[in-house]
Amino acid sequence: MVGLAEVVAVSATVGATRSRLAKVDALAGLLTAADRAEVPAVVAFLSGAPRQGRIGAGWRTLSALTGPPAAEPSLAVLAVDALFDEVAAVRGAGSTARRAELLGGLLAAATADEQRFLLALLTGELRQGALEGVMLDAIARAWERPAPAVRRAFMLSGRLPETAVAAMDDVLADIGLELGRPVRPMLASPGATIAGAVADLSPCAVEYKLDGARIQVHKRGDEVGVWTRTLREITEAVPELVELVRGLPCESAVLDGETLALADDGRPRPFQETMSRFGSTREEQVKALLLRPYFFDCLHLDGRDLIDEPLRVRARALRAAVGEHVIPGVLEPTAEQAEELTSQALDAGHEGVVVKDLDSPYQAGRRGKAWQKVKPVHTVDLVVLAAEWGHGRRTGTLSNLxxxxxxxxxxxxVMVGKTFKGLTDDLLAWQTRTFPEFETHRDEWGVHLRPHVVVEIALDGVQVSTRYPGGVALRFARVLRYRPDKTPAEADTIDALRGLLP
Structure with missing residues (x-):
């Protein structure tokens, strides 16, 4: 039986080392010691999120419930996981008091180290929340399974605990694409120039890079489901997309694409307006801000899974399935055609283009550089670590990030810089109102945040720096927008920024 104290100890070991190999060894050691029933909870806890997701208790609530710690560890992983099930199931009148009662009892039975771990786990502050890749390597190591098979199973299941159990049972190959269960999305890496990306990936496709929101659509007859890039279902919020997909000339399909709201002149509306639709089902807002889909990949069509087929095969299926709703692009363009398409995309108000290797299968995340996004301005997605109180006209607002x-x-x-450029009055007000929700502590100069908020930053490049621990610093960084559609696990890596060094 695995105790919570053992999970806490491994978490501390992983957090204390910078060696990926040491992290994998520590995680794999605990996984092999766990019983089959314990594996899902152990994986979830060490990955930074309970299996149950958010359970309705924030940092202030949990802090208020934390009293004197237990002297000796007594909590078992399965018992803690079962209590989380109970807390997540609480509904109706008196639910707040009942959740407090359950969580207060849990924290009272926890040692000081266990209390700190539980608070971090339940509030999303556990630093291993971006540990997916390391955990997948640990799962492969624990049961001596091929790493590509583990990654593929995770892409198709979308869940680390289920992937770990499948690896333990040696049934990774049994996890296939399933209609109604979203697939983790394939992502594009930054490309320096359109000519360089086309040369690297030839034969390739070049497509518009839209300033929209990623969607994945599943169709089975008249049943349609729509998910975001983080696998959050938004079907009820996008009835116009559901109706459009129902009318496509196919019986079943899994489609990958982007959606955005367009102005009357056909140019894209601001990204925030598109995202606002995902949180609302109000009929008046739906009518006022209709979404237009642009599909760029087809993972399944009429009973045939295409996820392992090369992009050129998926592209043919896509055109057969969606017709005019395919994203603008060119297959196997010349260098001149690729440059022309890039100019057209920019003139239409879009971000740039994506260049894709036509021989590549669909693989979740940024596996290599089979897809490369090329924009005229460097942009990166970073995590907000803290915000300083403003001065002068900005006094009373949280400003410098x-x-x-x-x-x-x-x-x-890994900290790489600061900026207050690009912050409008609206953004300053939003930051000041929102950041305290994710506050860990504050001092005289500002508020420190747990890793949660992702912001898109434009920059002129990076430079070598001894000031920051990653060895690089941003040059002329400015805020473009916040990315509520992305989690810290999807932010750009320190390696990606180092790759921008001249």
Whole structure:
């Protein structure tokens, strides 16, 4: 039986080392010691999120419930996981008091180290929340399974605990694409120039890079489901997309694409307006801000899974399935055609283009550089670590941002710079109102945040720096927008920023 204290000890070991190999060894050791029933909870806890997701208790609530710690560890992982099930199921009148009663009892039975771990786990502050890649390597190591098979199973299941159990049972190959269960999305890496990306990936496709929101759509007859890039279902919020997909000339399909709201002149509306639709089902807002889909990949069509087929095969299926709703692009363009398409995309108000290797299968995340996004301005997605109180006209507002890049080996975000440029009055008001929700502590100069908020930053490049621990600093960084559609695990890595060094 695995105790919570053992999980806490491994978490501390992982957090204390920068060696990816040491992290994998520590995680794999605990996984092999766990019983089959314990594996899902152990994986979830060490990955930074309970299996149950958010359970309705924030930092202030939990802090108020934390009293004197237990002298000796007594909590078992399965018992803690079962209590989380009970807390997540609480509904109706008196639910707040009942959740407090359950969580207060849990914290009272925890040692000081266990209390700190539980608070971090339940509030999303556990620094291993971006540990997916390391955990997948640990799962492969624990049961001596091929790493590509583990990654593929995770892409198709979307869940680390289920992937770990499948690896333990040696049934990874049994996890396939399933209609109604979203697939983790394939992502594009930054490309320096359109000519360089086309030369690297030839034969390739070049497509518009839209300033929209990622969607994945599943169709089975008249049943349609729509998910975001983080696998959050938004079907009820996008009835116009559901109706459009129902009318496509196919019986079943899994489609990957982007959606955005367009102005009357056909140019994209601001990204925030598109995202606002995902949180609302009000009929008047739906009518006022209709979304238009642009599909760029097809993972399944009429009973045939295409996820392992090369992009050129998926592209043919896509055109057969969606017709005019395919994203603008060119297959196997010349260098001149690729440059022309890039100009057209920019003239239409879009971000740039994505260049894709036509021989590549669909693989979750940024596996290599089979997809490369090329924009005229460098942009990166970073994690907000802290915000300083403003001065002068900005007195009373949270202004200057401390920015961190993701550690690909699962450590805390690595600070790479600060900026207050690009912050409008509306953004300053939003930051001041919102950041305290994610506050860990504050001092005389500002508020420190747990890793949660992702912001898109434009920059002129990076430079070598001894000031920041990652060895690089941003040059002329300015805020473009916040990315509520992205988690810290999807922020750009410190390695990606180092790759921008001249």
């Amino acid at each position: 401390h920015l961190g890049a993701r550690d690909p080996d699962g450590g805390p975000p």
